[in-house]
Amino acid sequence: MTLIILSTLLIALLTFIVHSIFIRIQKFKLRAKIGLDGPPPHWLLGNLKDIIDRTKEIGWNNAQEWHLELQKKYGDRYAIYFGQKLDIFLCNEEDIKEVFIKNFSNFSDRGVIEIFRETKLNASLLQNTYATGWKHTRSTIAPIFSTGKMKAMHETISSKIDTFLEILEEKSMGNEQWDIYDDFQGLTLDVIGKCAFAIDTNCQRDRNDVFYVEARNFFKNIDLRHNPLVTCSVMIPELMWIWKFLYKFSGLAEAEIPLVQGLDDVYERRRSGEGSDSVDLLKLLLDREDDKTKEKMTKKEVIENCFAFLLAGYETTSTAMTYCSYLLAKYSEIQKKLWEEIKMVKNEGKLDYDSIHSMKYLDAVYKETLRYYPPVIHFISRTCLSDITIRGQFYPKGCSVTVQGNTIHRSESNWDHPDIFDPDRFLAENSETTEKSGNLKWIPFGVGPRYCVGMRFAEMEFKMTIAKLIDKFELGIPMGERDLIPDCNGVIMRPKDAVKLNLKLRE
Numbered sequence: 274m275t276l277i278i279l280s281t282l283l284i285a286l287l288t289f290i291v292h293s294i295f296i297r298i299q300k301f302k303l304r305a306k307i308g309l310d311g312p313p314p315h316w317l318l319g320n321l322k323d324i325i326d327r328t329k330e331i332g333w334n335n336a337q338e339w340h341l342e343l344q345k346k347y348g349d350r351y352a353i354y355f356g357q358k359l360d361i362f363l364c365n366e367e368d369i370k371e372v373f374i375k376n377f378s379n380f381s382d383r384g385v386i387e388i389f390r391e392t393k394l395n396a397s398l399l400q401n402t403y404a405t406g407w408k409h410t411r412s413t414i415a416p417i418f419s420t421g422k423m424k425a426m427h428e429t430i431s432s433k434i435d436t437f438l439e440i441l442e443e444k445s446m447g448n449e450q451w452d453i454y455d456d457f458q459g460l461t462l463d464v465i466g467k468c469a470f471a472i473d474t475n476c477q478r479d480r481n482d483v484f485y486v487e488a489r490n491f492f493k494n495i496d497l498r499h500n501p502l503v504t505c506s507v508m509i510p511e512l513m514w515i516w517k518f519l520y521k522f523s524g525l526a527e528a529e530i531p532l533v534q535g536l537d538d539v540y541e542r543r544r545s546g547e548g549s550d551s552v553d554l555l556k557l558l559l560d561r562e563d564d565k566t567k568e569k570m571t572k573k574e575v576i577e578n579c580f581a582f583l584l585a586g587y588e589t590t591s592t593a594m595t596y597c598s599y600l601l602a603k604y605s606e607i608q609k610k611l612w613e614e615i616k617m618v619k620n621e622g623k624l625d626y627d628s629i630h631s632m633k634y635l636d637a638v639y640k641e642t643l644r645y646y647p648p649v650i651h652f653i654s655r656t657c658l659s660d661i662t663i664r665g666q667f668y669p670k671g672c673s674v675t676v677q678g679n680t681i682h683r684s685e686s687n688w689d690h691p692d693i694f695d696p697d698r699f700l701a702e703n704s705e706t707t708e709k710s711g712n713l714k715w716i717p718f719g720v721g722p723r724y725c726v727g728m729r730f731a732e733m734e735f736k737m738t739i740a741k742l743i744d745k746f747e748l749g750i751p752m753g754e755r756d757l758i759p760d761c762n763g764v765i766m767r768p769k770d771a772v773k774l775n776l777k778l779r780e
């Protein structure tokens with residue numbers, strides 16, 4: 274009897290393995306079949322193996338450089354296998370426009386790694402699909418970023434920035450060097466907490482604040498290097514039911530539970546009347562939950578969208594501002610030019626919503642920072658919903674189509690001297706390059722109808738913080754400090770090591 278059971282199990286296992294190998298071979302033929310080229314895939318990991326090998330070799334993940342090499346080698350349309358999944362990369366503006374904008378209805382859904390469907394983000398704008406209500410969620414959330422609401426939020430943001438500057442002043446008095454990225458993260462968490470849910474987190478002063486600890490933990494755990502479960506799910510998707518079951522015990526689940534619980538408490542408090550006069554994201558979502566039409570939201574959707582805002586609103590903007598501070602510290606002439614503009618504005622009035630938005634050089638520094646170091650590099654992706662041919666290229670149903678911001682921003686065909694940090698390229702007098710920020714050559718916030726909904730908020734927070742920072746301090750790089758190395762955690766390109774700067778109070 275035991276022998277029969279064992280033999281049956283063995284046969285089942287062998288059948289499974291043979292079937293999987295057969296399917297894999299078929300999948301790996303797909304790229305050539307549709308006329309695309311790319312690096313040869315590893316039988317188990319696909320081209321994930323190339324990223325892992327490079328990471329081992331140099332000590333950090335420079336996927337952004339790898340993609341530049343792939344573009345040079347294979348051209349403006351190439352494909353890689355993420356595990357077994359075909360991911361087509363587009364670098365040509367016409368292709369991007371056709372796929373991401375003109376044919377949006379066939380590419381409306383984000384390309385999401387299957388295991389991430391288990392996260393508490395799946396019902397949020399970040400991950401939801403057209404079929405599960407993306408359009409309605411987007412139209413509910415978009416009004417929070419109207420000019421009127423942004424102006425109303427400006428004072429709140431300003432007071433959080435004042436705390437940030439006080440902390441930096443205290444730290445700059447000591448003898449210790451510290452990582453300014455941590456301070457930017459505390460700031461953006463406090464800002465998004467207050468502006469989106471009217472809660473007073475204290476992430477700037479209290480590094481044990483649950484939002485600070487667990488939001489950072491969450492981002493650590495989306496990284497394949499820290500989360501073997503994600504790697505396994507990509508390598509052997511045939512066993513997805515096992516990976517999905519194990520998800521509950523993973524670091525990601527561990528990080529998101531206290532965050533979602535915290536947001537649930539905020540929800541309940543608001544429902545019981547606390548802060549009911551706040552006009553923020555939570556209010557808009559609750560109104561939609563109370564909506565009598567069939568497009569109403571569920572509580573789960575409300576909470577998951579709050580969670581998405583918390584994560585999307587903090588990591589990206591803090592990373593962008595850290596890059597900017599580093600670049601200004603490194604290029605003192607650029608910093609000086611920005612300070613001159615700040616002084617001029619202050620001579621005529623003060624640094625507020627209107628004056629900050631009228632500053633041309635600050636705008637150029639903002640755009641050039643995001644061109645030079647786009648923080649989000651692996652998120653501008655879509656799933657092909659049905660077979661389609663566009664500009665002679667066949668896109669099979671189920672494949673992902675991705676635009677990698679860094680490749681577009683560092684391509685010589687898009688930008689003159691792309692590896693030079695030069696905000697002047699965005700000034701009005703350089704009309705040729707200014708035009709580029711309005712088209713598909715400058716895409717830090719994505720492309721088409723699914724571009725970043727928080728773009729204007731991020732811009733305001735970035736500009737206000739950087740203007741006030743440079744108004745107060747002169748930034749410099751400490752002697753002997755190494756150049757910043759960008760490291761890709763799968764979605765975000767963030768500084769690999771602590772970013773240590775000298776901060777000198779201005780007279």
Ligand code: HEM
Pocket residue numbers: 398399400411581582585586587589590593647648649652653654717718719720721722723724725726727728730731
């Ligand atoms: C410098 C800061 C930021 C950068 C570089 C950035 C970048 C991006 C990118 C590249 C996307 C994907 C767009 C696409 O697929 O075409 C995205 C989506 C998104 N971002 Fe941002 N983001 C930033 C700040 C923010 C902020 C502050 C918020 C919220 C307050 C936010 C909320 C979102 C949301 C909800 C989405 C999903 C939009 C959708 O699918 O409809 N982001 N962001």
